[in-house]
Amino acid sequence: EVQLVESGGGLVQPGGSLRLSCAASGFIFSVNHMTWVRQAPGKGLEWVSVIYSGYNTHYSDSVKGRFTISRDNSKNTLYLQMNSLQTEDTGVYYCARDIVSTNYMDVWGKGTTVTVSS
Amino acid sequence: DIQLTQSPSFLSASVGDRVTITCRASQAISNYLAWYQQKPGTAPKLLIYASFTLQSGVPSRFSGSGSGAEFTLTISSLQPEDFATYYCQQVNSYPLTFGGGTKVEIK
Numbered sequence: 001e002v003q004l005v006e007s008g009g010g011l012v013q014p015g016g017s018l019r020l021s022c023a024a025s026g027f028i029f030s031v032n033h034m035t036w037v038r039q040a041p042g043k044g045l046e047w048v049s050v051i052y053s054g055y056n057t058h059y060s061d062s063v064k065g066r067f068t069i070s071r072d073n074s075k076n077t078l079y080l081q082m083n084s085l086q087t088e089d090t091g092v093y094y095c096a097r098d099i100v101s102t103n104y105m106d107v108w109g110k111g112t113t114v115t116v117s118s
Numbered sequence: 119d120i121q122l123t124q125s126p127s128f129l130s131a132s133v134g135d136r137v138t139i140t141c142r143a144s145q146a147i148s149n150y151l152a153w154y155q156q157k158p159g160t161a162p163k164l165l166i167y168a169s170f171t172l173q174s175g176v177p178s179r180f181s182g183s184g185s186g187a188e189f190t191l192t193i194s195s196l197q198p199e200d201f202a203t204y205y206c207q208q209v210n211s212y213p214l215t216f217g218g219g220t221k222v223e224i225k
Contacts, residue, residue, distance in 0.1 A: 058213070104152050104164060105152075106167075
């Protein structure tokens with residue numbers, strides 16, 4: 001079964017850091033681009049970042065310079081290192097698999113919740 | 119950045135109704151558009167990609183159309199399990215962006 005499981009969320013103070021992980025199983029992880037999407041409480045979806053199978057990366061303007069996406073194909077795991085966290089970063093963070101060679105997200109994890117508050 | 123505007127933002131409909139949701143892009147994006155469905159407390163689900171390609175396992179009552187800057191998602195006969203929020207997303211250029219969402223509720 002194809003599955004993505006996020007972890008690493010929690011409560012952090014403004015200015016703090018968190019590292020999210022997304023464990024993938026049931027498919028050849030190295031082949032697909034992988035994406036992070038977030039959703040603030042009661043709000044819509046916001047694309048955060050993508051890492052290509054070839055390790056190229058892209059970020060939304062709101063996280064560029066603060067967040068770093070990475071992957072470890074040997075561990076079938078996607079990461080999101082989040083630094084200088086702000087209250088506006090609060091929300092549910094989803095990892096998603098992109099359909100091969102596209103940016104369409106066909107498999108999603110259940111999400112992990114990040115709360116930035118003092 | 120490419121802005122996506124969905125309309126309506128809220129829709130009240132009955133089971134069996136034909137429902138159409140529109141997504142307008144601030145610039146032409148060819149057919150690089152997807153539609154997702156999200157139910158409360160759950161992750162989004164891919165319905166349609168590349169404007170009109172139905173994702174595997176998605177019922178045929180869902181269809182997508184459009185290219186350039188205007189797109190539509192149509193549900194031909196609304197079913198009880200279709201009450202949810204729908205989002206469009208462009209993958210034409212970075213940063214990728216989502217529309218604001220359309221909430222479909224029971225009339």
